[in-house]
Amino acid sequence: MTKQDIIQWLKEEDEDRLKKLWRQADKVRQENVGDEVHLRGLIEFSNYCIRRCGYCGLTADNKDVQRYRMSADEIIACAHEAVQYDYGTVVLQSGEDYGIKRDWLTNVVRCIKTETPLAVTLSVGERSYDDLKTWKEAGADRYLLRFETANQQLYDYIHPSLPNKISDRFEILRQLRNLGYEVGSGVMLGIPGQTYDSLADDLLLFQHLDLDMIGVGPFIPHPDTRLGKEGIPWEVDDREQVPNTELMTYKAVALTRILRPDANIPSTTALATLNSREGRELGLSRGANIVMPNMTPPEYRLLYEIYPAKACIDETAKQCHLCMKGRIYSIGRDIGVGQGGRVRRAS
Ligand code: SAH
Numbered sequence: 001m002t003k004q005d006i007i008q009w010l011k012e013e014d015e016d017r018l019k020k021l022w023r024q025a026d027k028v029r030q031e032n033v034g035d036e037v038h039l040r041g042l043i044e045f046s047n048y049c050i051r052r053c054g055y056c057g058l059t060a061d062n063k064d065v066q067r068y069r070m071s072a073d074e075i076i077a078c079a080h081e082a083v084q085y086d087y088g089t090v091v092l093q094s095g096e097d098y099g100i101k102r103d104w105l106t107n108v109v110r111c112i113k114t115e116t117p118l119a120v121t122l123s124v125g126e127r128s129y130d131d132l133k134t135w136k137e138a139g140a141d142r143y144l145l146r147f148e149t150a151n152q153q154l155y156d157y158i159h160p161s162l163p164n165k166i167s168d169r170f171e172i173l174r175q176l177r178n179l180g181y182e183v184g185s186g187v188m189l190g191i192p193g194q195t196y197d198s199l200a201d202d203l204l205l206f207q208h209l210d211l212d213m214i215g216v217g218p219f220i221p222h223p224d225t226r227l228g229k230e231g232i233p234w235e236v237d238d239r240e241q242v243p244n245t246e247l248m249t250y251k252a253v254a255l256t257r258i259l260r261p262d263a264n265i266p267s268t269t270a271l272a273t274l275n276s277r278e279g280r281e282l283g284l285s286r287g288a289n290i291v292m293p294n295m296t297p298p299e300y301r302l303l304y305e306i307y308p309a310k311a312c313i314d315e316t317a318k319q320c321h322l323c324m325k326g327r328i329y330s331i332g333r334d335i336g337v338g339q340g341g342r343v344r345r346a347s
Contacts, residue, residue, distance in 0.1 A: 001259060006200040010242070010251055018251070025254035025287035032261040033289045037328045038340030040089040040121065040266075041082035041317070044296040044304040045070040049095025051125065054158040054226035055148075055191065055219060057305045058095045062224045068300050069099060072108050078295045078317070079112045085321045088339040089119040091144065091292060096125030105131075106138045113139035119339040121184070126167060129175055136179045141341070143176045144184040145169055146215060149191060150205055151198040157232060158191060173209060182341055184213030184264075189252050190244025191219045193232040199242050203252065206260050212342035213290070214263045216252045217270035219244045220307035246274040250286045257287030264342055266290040272311035279311075280324075281331050290340070291328070293320040 012018055046069040049058045058065060075092065082090050090112065094100060109120050122135060123144035132143070147169045149155050161167040169185075176183045187202045188194075206214050221228040221244075242248060249271050256265055267283025269292065275282070280291060295317040296304060302313060312320050328335055 001255075003200045003204060006203055006255060007196050009255055010196050010199060010248070012251070021251065021254050022286045025257040026285055028261050029257050029287050029289055033264070033343065035332075036289070036334045036336035036340070037284060038089070038264070038290050038336035039085070039087045039324060040091050040290060040292045040340075041078065041085070041087045041295040042091045042093060042292045043070070043075055043078045044093050044294070044300065045075050046094035046097045046100055047300075047304050048097040048099055049125075050098060050162070051096050052160055055188065055222070057222035057224055057307060059225055061226070064224060065305070066303055068303055069097070070297075070300060072104065072111070074297065075108055076111050076115070078297070079116050079118060081317055082118060082295060083116050085293075085317075086335070086337070087118070087293075088336065089121055089142075090295070091121040091123055093123040093144075094125075096127075100124065102131045102134055106134050109135055109138040109140050117339075119341065126165075126169065126172055132172075132175060132181075133179055136181060140181070141339070142182040142184060142213070144213065144215070145172055145176070146186040146188070147173070147202075147205075148187055149194055149198060150187075150202050151194065154191065154193045154198070154232070157193070158227060170209075173211075177210070182212040184215065185209065185211050186213075186215035186217075188219040188244075189216055189248050190242045192227055192241070193234065193236050194219075194242045195236060195240040196242055197240070199252070203255055203259055206256060206263070211260070211263060213265070214256050214260060215266050215268055216249065216256055217268035218246070218249045218274055220270055220273060220309075222305070222307045246271065246279065249274070250282060253283055253287040262343060264290050264340070266292055268292075269294070269311050270307065273307070273309060276311055280327050284328070284333060285331055291324050293317070293324045295320070
């Protein structure tokens with residue numbers, strides 16, 4: 001698929017033609033990763049964050065957030081609950097929180113790996129090479145770090161570097177790969193200032209980066225962030241601005257599947273936030289093969305507000321589990337067994 005083809009699909013509005021795209025994505029998904037949907041239990045274990053991202057409600061600039069860090073015991077208890085639900089993986093996600101010390105997280109990873117059969121995925125921001133290496137050696141299997149947008153001007157505006165360290169997520173993705181992690185990345189869709197041209201570049205990059213997991217979800221403005229309040233300080237032609245809609249998300253999920261047939265692709269919570277009734281299912285029917293039921297204890301979950309009105313915000317881990325299972329079975333798919341790592345196709 002050429003860049004022009006991708007742009008044309010991203011701009012496509014004709015329902016019949018789009019049906020063709022959905023069908024093709026679903027077929028590629030079926031042939032390459034099968035009917036199993038893998039569940040990853042998401043534990044949002046700290047909402048402290050040092051970064052000043054223009055998109056995220058947890059930005060250090062947001063003084064109204066009540067901050068929390070879960071204890072090691074609380075996290076490990078969640079991991080045991082994940083085993084009860086037959087999940088193959090837990091995802092430990094947080095703000096970029098340097099109150100989370102290398103040795104502390106090493107210990108948490110090691111406990112989960114010794115006490116359970118789970119794969120452990122980390123999603124804790126731009127940590128040092130030595131941190132990443134130590135956690136890998138402790139048994140961490142995977143790491144998620146979205147590059148958000150490959151447009152440098154936009155990235156620099158929405159994700160400013162720290163004073164003494166340039167933010168280069170592509171370099172960190174290389175380090176993760178070299179350390180032997182399964183690597184996940186992805187982008188937000190419809191960030192103010194994101195053009196069709198630049199989103200097409202992002203999708204093409206998915207092919208070149210050899211990613212195991214790719215997450216694409218709609219940007220949802222948070223009123224207490226720079227983007228939520230002011231947008232961006234330069235002009236973009238309305239006709240070139242990618243909308244942050246449900247339909248755009250399906251197009252991007254479907255194209256990602258076609259471009260990267262064997263990747264693990266989630267039907268995201270942000271999508272479920274735009275359509276709580278059937279967003280998850282439609283994502284799964286248009287290319288996705290992963291869901292991430294939220295396991296964060298309810299009292300903390302409310303405080304992990306990266307964007308407002310997040311789906312599943314007032315549910316318990318058990319409610320999310322049952323709901324997710326029901327949704328998967330309702331569309332005739334199976335629940336994956338085992339860790340659900342990337343299955344590389346013989347070439
Ligand atoms: N601190 C970690 C985890 C961030 S949360 C990190 O920076 O990698 C995980 C993802 O949520 C982010 O990478 C971003 O793509 C997404 N996200 C954050 N704010 C969002 C918003 N307002 N709308 C949609 N997605 C958002």
